[in-house]
Amino acid sequence: MSMSMVEIEKALKSLRLSGVRATLETRIVESQARDLSFLDTFSLVLQDELDRRKSRLLERRHQLSGLPERTSLEEMDWGYNPKLPKRECFELNTLKFVAEGANPILIGPPGTGKSHVAKAIAYSAIRMGFFAVYVEADELLAALTRPQDPVARKRLIKPVLEADLLVLDDLFLARKLSVDSADELQALLHKRYKRGLSTIVTSNRPIADWGKYLGDTALVSTILDRLMHRSRLLEFKGRSYRLKEAALRLAEGRDSG
Ligand SMILES: Nc1ncnc2c1ncn2[C@@H]1O[C@H](COP(=O)(O)OP(=O)(O)O)[C@@H](O)[C@H]1O
Ligand SMILES: [Mg+2]
Numbered sequence: 001m002s003m004s005m006v007e008i009e010k011a012l013k014s015l016r017l018s019g020v021r022a023t024l025e026t027r028i029v030e031s032q033a034r035d036l037s038f039l040d041t042f043s044l045v046l047q048d049e050l051d052r053r054k055s056r057l058l059e060r061r062h063q064l065s066g067l068p069e070r071t072s073l074e075e076m077d078w079g080y081n082p083k084l085p086k087r088e089c090f091e092l093n094t095l096k097f098v099a100e101g102a103n104p105i106l107i108g109p110p111g112t113g114k115s116h117v118a119k120a121i122a123y124s125a126i127r128m129g130f131f132a133v134y135v136e137a138d139e140l141l142a143a144l145t146r147p148q149d150p151v152a153r154k155r156l157i158k159p160v161l162e163a164d165l166l167v168l169d170d171l172f173l174a175r176k177l178s179v180d181s182a183d184e185l186q187a188l189l190h191k192r193y194k195r196g197l198s199t200i201v202t203s204n205r206p207i208a209d210w211g212k213y214l215g216d217t218a219l220v221s222t223i224l225d226r227l228m229h230r231s232r233l234l235e236f237k238g239r240s241y242r243l244k245e246a247a248l249r250l251a252e253g254r255d256s257g
Contacts, residue, residue, distance in 0.1 A: 019052025020045055061126045064159065067134045071120040076113060081238030088234050089117050092200075093124050098165050101196035103231045107203055111240025114202040118167045121200065125165045133163035137171040137201075141181040144188075161191055164198070171203045172213040182214050186223045193226040201227065 003011065005025075012021040024045065031041040062070070073093055078086050092104055104121075106114040118134075125132040143156055160166055177185065192199055205213060214220040 017049055019049035022052065023048040058127060061131065062123070065122060065126055065132050065134055067119055067122055067126075067132075069119065070123055071116055072123070073117065073120045075120075076116060077241075080241060080244065081112060081236070083237040084113065085234045085236070088232070089121075092117075092121050092232075092234075095121070095125055095128055095130065095165075097232065098125060098130060098198045101198055101230055103198055103227055104200045104234060105203070105207070105227070105231050106200065106234050106236060107205075107207060108236025108238075109240065110204050111242040112236040112238050113241060114236050115169050117236075118169060118200045118202050122165060122167050130164040131159075131162070132165040132167070133159050134167040134169065135160060136173075137168045137185075138174050140168070141177065141184055144184040145178065145180040157188075160188060162197075166192065166197070166199045168199060168201045171201050172205045172210065173203075176213050176215060179215060182219050182223070186219050186226075189223055189226040193229070199227070207233070 008024070009021065012018075012024070027041060027045050027048070030036070030044070036044075073089055076084075076089075078084065097104060106118060108114055122132040122134050140160065144153075148156075189199065203210075210224065211220045214223060
């Protein structure tokens with residue numbers, strides 16, 4: 001005894017097979033029109049469910065990552081700053097470094113694309129099934145040093161501790177870190193290091209100056225050791241793309257005005 005469409009709908013709903021539900025009617029028509037075997041039709045229907053679940057999972061991981069946008073390396077205008085480490089960026093984008101627990105450090109002046117590249121790599125990681133988290137370093141450190149109850153703190157720190165890939169964007173934006181911030185940073189990097197988890201750090205500040213911004217000397221060497229061991233330094237050299245965008249806007253303003 002076959003079920004009616006209404007009954008099938010109901011069954012799919014209770015089984016939470018939303019991918020099948022979404023395409024079933026089209027698949028029935030297709031199967032009849034193309035005279036497909038049961039197995040061929042069934043495979044298509046199963047694939048619909050798998051596709052739906054995969055895109056939902058990706059969507060969910062993207063939401064949890066804190067990534068503000070979906071960026072890619074392909075969108076970069078690599079000709080604008082020909083000295084950018086393009087090959088190394090694409091190499092990072094294969095995510096091999098995540099398996100190795102390596103820490104890419106992207107250094108260079110503002111507007112040269114460090115954040116763009118770091119976000120793009122994090123998004124690739126998510127698409128490959130990794131758990132990636134993006135945070136602005138100052139925001140994270142401010143949140144971690146704010147007085148808060150243990151539950152809220154745990155909720156905050158768990159993802160940054162456990163992510164397969166953490167992006168700490170714009171470290172040392174606010175020049176010198178407070179002692180508490182430096183402590184939090186050192187604890188975080190130490191724990192991630194012990195677990196063999198990768199962290200991408202971007203900064204406008206040359207590494208030679210990092211000691212200055214970290215303050216306390218005993219801590220400095222531990223933080224730097226944790227980060228530098230298994231690190232990959234990528235230098236972003238060139239002009240700010242923001243200036244180009246600003247110049248374009250100005251030019252457009254003049255044209256229309
Ligand atoms: N070479 C480039 N091609 C295209 N867009 C770029 C390039 N470099 C930077 N941008 C864009 O310019 C803006 C500033 O770049 P960003 O990655 O934030 O720089 P940084 O983090 O180095 O200060 C972003 O919107 C980014 O997408
Ligand atoms: Mg940036």
